[in-house]
Amino acid sequence: MSQAEGLTEESAREVADAACKKAGVDGRDAELIRIGSNAVFRLRGHIILRIGREQRGFEDARQQVDVARWLATENYPANRAVDIPQPVDASGYPATFWKSVSEKEEYASIVQVAELIRDLHRLHAPESLGLRLKQPFVEIEDRLDSSRSLGRDDAEFLRRRLAELKDSYDELAFSLPQGVIHGDANVGNVILSRDGKPCLIDLDSFCVGPREWDLVQTALFYERFGWHSAEEYRKFVDVYGFDIMNWSGYETLASYREIAMTLWLAGKTTGKAAQEVRKRVAAIRTGGDRRDWAPF
Structure with missing residues (x-):
């Protein structure tokens, strides 16, 4: 094999x-x-x-x-x-x-998600842990190169768009201090345990980087996808204590994240995934509505 x-x-x-x-x-x-x-x-x-x-x-x-x-x-x-x-x-x-946390896949509330992210960001990892630094454009280039369901034209468009976002990213002034981050923090990665307590899962992207990376997906899910309500997002901001949507770099991180989500899906081989990828790339190209993006 x-x-x-x-x-x-x-x-x-x-x-x-x-x-x-x-x-x-x-x-x-x-x-x-x-x-x-x-x-x-x-x-x-x-x-x-x-x-x-x-x-x-x-x-x-x-x-x-x-x-x-x-x-x-x-x-x-x-x-x-x-x-x-x-x-x-x-x-x-x-x-x-x-x-195993639970036999069921029951997600935590948005308040619990915010609490876990806030508490994680208060921790200080020992140097002996050897955490890597967040390198978003190295990560996404690897994903783009290995995508299976992107046409050549779409792949070239995304490559150009990522180059623009990298230029913008290099100029960002982050508001929050750098430290340990989950790297893929969102409601889908906080599930309830057998006794009903929230648990952060999927540690694959854990690293050191700007804390804004752990806030952008919740804002994106609310603002572009409609997966969170305005009330849920307000609760998230109130608990964490910072609204990334009021920060000048939000658009850059949000645009990066939706491309990263699309390229993750492009690594799948199913026809349904390929169809969703084409729809997403078309929306990114034209500035179209993202509220019909299907969660995977």
Whole structure:
């Protein structure tokens, strides 16, 4: 099984079995939840197995586990890594094991989302954690280069638009101090645990950078997509204590984020995803309405 082939359901199950055996974890009746950026399985004993799709993901997986263990020492409510040596090399794929938060996917309230982001931004990570600096345009170039469902014309348009946004980004004066950020903070990454408490999940993008990155998606979801109401957004701002939409750099970050969301979707191979990507790029080209963008 070569890395270039990617993970199918069949090959993901083979890798999951190898990972469980190597880690000494019960992998019987493993339930495949999804195959996206990772192949994700639910295991016995309230354990979640995540398998990265690329060999180069080992360092990223190691950092996610290190971040989770640091957050645990801070009693911060986030994903907890299972207490075994990780990541596991499973047939060349990085595998990590996590404590399941809940069997249901029930999202936290916007107030709880704001509270978790605010509290995260009050933490100071030790230098030994070795967190990388936020490099948004390196990240997005990689995603653009690997997109599967973009036509050549759309890809060139997005490349030009990103060059414009980079020029704008380089001139930004950030209002908030730099520090630890989740990197993909939004309501979809704060779920309720079995006892109804909010928990921050998906630590893949955790890094050091301007705090505005953790606020822009909530504003974008409200202002451009209509996924949050005006009242919800007001509550978010009141709890966190800063309105990114009043900052001069908001448009730059918001435009970047909607392209990043589109390119993430362009990495999918389904016809439905490709159709949504074309719709989104057309809206970005023309300044069209984003309120018909479907969440994925």
